[in-house]
Amino acid sequence: MVTTLAAGRTRAREIAGTVVDPEMPMLTLVDLGVLRDVTESEVGVSVTITPTYSGCPAMATMRDDLVHALSDAGYAEVEVKVSLSPAWSSDWITAEGRRKLRAHGLSAPGPSPTGPVQLSLAPVRRAIDCPRCGSADVRLTSEFGPTACKALYQCNDCLEPFEHVKEI
Structure with a gap:
């Protein structure tokens, strides 16, 4: 178990930061921008996450x-809180997360709409x-991909299909 509270905060955050998104496992929850806070108390560790959208089915798995990652690391009490405010935005995906999306053949979202x-x-x-x-010569084949947060496209130049993570 962690011997100092300061070391625990750092260690717990590092461990939570290794957990991947179940729908896009090339991204950690940090890359995706859903890991909001990790704090440790005398009782255990508390993690706050924000869903990418209301009703996201991946939240239970996240x-x-x-809980498993932190429990396996020796934290006896693990609490995961869900924060809906402020609402998640695709702008929260880190530069590293966007790079990983492209490296795995997914189109990263552009800036989210304002107003x-x-x-x-x-x-x-x-x-x-x-x-x-x-190539910018692409066409939408379906607004709905394998998950609600993705759309399906096809490139008119290389003819390859690809998924686009929607701007939210």
Whole structure:
């Protein structure tokens, strides 16, 4: 077990920082920007995470993975809190996270919309490049990918399909 509180905070944060997103395992929760806080008390460790969107089905797995990682490291009491405010934004994905997305063939989100978002039933127009060849000549094939936070595209130059992480 950790001998000093200061060392525990650092160690607990490092351990929590190794937990990966279950839907995009190339990203840690730090890369994704959902790991908000890690604090240790005399009783145990408390971790705060923010869902990428309300009802995100990956939250339960993130919570369980955090509890297991910290318990396995010797923390007897692990509490995972969910904070909904401020709401997560795709702008919270780190530069390293964006690099990892591209390296795995996913298109990283652009800047999130600011102000009121216009509701439209037409396909969303995004200025994105193919993560494989860099071409901007891409087309949307489906607004909904394997998860609600991704859209499916195909490059018109290299013809490769790819997923785009949506701006939120």
